[in-house]
Amino acid sequence: MQPRVNAFQQPVGPDVPGWAPRARPPLTPAIGQYCRLEPLSAERHAADLYQAFSQAPDDSDWTYMGVGPFADEAAYRAFAESVQAGNDPLHHAIIDLETGRAIGTLALMRIDPANGVIEVGFVSFSRQLKRTRIATEAQFLLMRRAFDELGYRRYEWKCDSLNAPSRKAAARLGFQFEGIFRQATIYKGRSRDTAWFSIIDGEWPALRAAYEHWLNPTNFDAEGNQRTGLAERIAREKAACV
Numbered sequence: 001m002q003p004r005v006n007a008f009q010q011p012v013g014p015d016v017p018g019w020a021p022r023a024r025p026p027l028t029p030a031i032g033q034y035c036r037l038e039p040l041s042a043e044r045h046a047a048d049l050y051q052a053f054s055q056a057p058d059d060s061d062w063t064y065m066g067v068g069p070f071a072d073e074a075a076y077r078a079f080a081e082s083v084q085a086g087n088d089p090l091h092h093a094i095i096d097l098e099t100g101r102a103i104g105t106l107a108l109m110r111i112d113p114a115n116g117v118i119e120v121g122f123v124s125f126s127r128q129l130k131r132t133r134i135a136t137e138a139q140f141l142l143m144r145r146a147f148d149e150l151g152y153r154r155y156e157w158k159c160d161s162l163n164a165p166s167r168k169a170a171a172r173l174g175f176q177f178e179g180i181f182r183q184a185t186i187y188k189g190r191s192r193d194t195a196w197f198s199i200i201d202g203e204w205p206a207l208r209a210a211y212e213h214w215l216n217p218t219n220f221d222a223e224g225n226q227r228t229g230l231a232e233r234i235a236r237e238k239a240a241c242v
Helices: 042-053 073-084 133-149 164-172 201-215 230-241
Strands: 035-039 090-096 102-112 117-125 154-160 176-187 190-200
Touching: 035 133, 042 073, 042 090, 042 102, 073 090, 090 133, 102 133, 117 133, 133 154, 133 201, 154 164, 164 176, 164 190, 164 230, 190 201, 201 230
Parallel strands: 117 154
Antiparallel strands: 035 090, 090 102, 102 117, 154 190, 176 190
8 A cells, every 4th residue: 555645745644533542551450360460569468479489490580670689588688679660660560369369460661641651561570470370361461451440553563683582472362473673772781672563553453352362261271281282363463454
């Protein structure tokens, strides 16, 4: 499709009729079938989270994080206290509905209500959370909040370009790779090239349908194995929308 042109015959983007700045994310829980997200509280969540994180055999989960590892529970609690009052990043604890315990965190950040852009980041999943239905549902709940509840237009994922597991996760979750920002930041004394990914609002209906299908208990057999993978389901839903 050729872009439209203005009175000077210059190509310009499409109008966004009726656009108004979006609200900031609320400080309310987001509840799914397997987990609940709620704003991080050092008092309520720090002990559970440190216990969950400390089950890892080494500190490799923190290599690509701007924070951590934490020497002890007091150090993690101090971190949680330092960020819990902030609204950007807005950190969320991920609560396993079966046990009632916090087993990971993630945040909404770089929140831009004027342009309807928001990012998910600070994804800190304990070993008991990784590769579970809860891990996927936690991501889905924040996407649903951004697109359906708040009406944002763009949802971003960024990571160190060398962080292969994060890039693989973004692709599985339906994000589109957009490129590399070279020497974008410095963290932990290292230079970071940043890989950018996004989902935009026009892509969300197909993704939402794919997530809802994948998360349905009927998509899992008696041993908990998935019948249809998320990436496969996303591909089907996108093809159906063409």
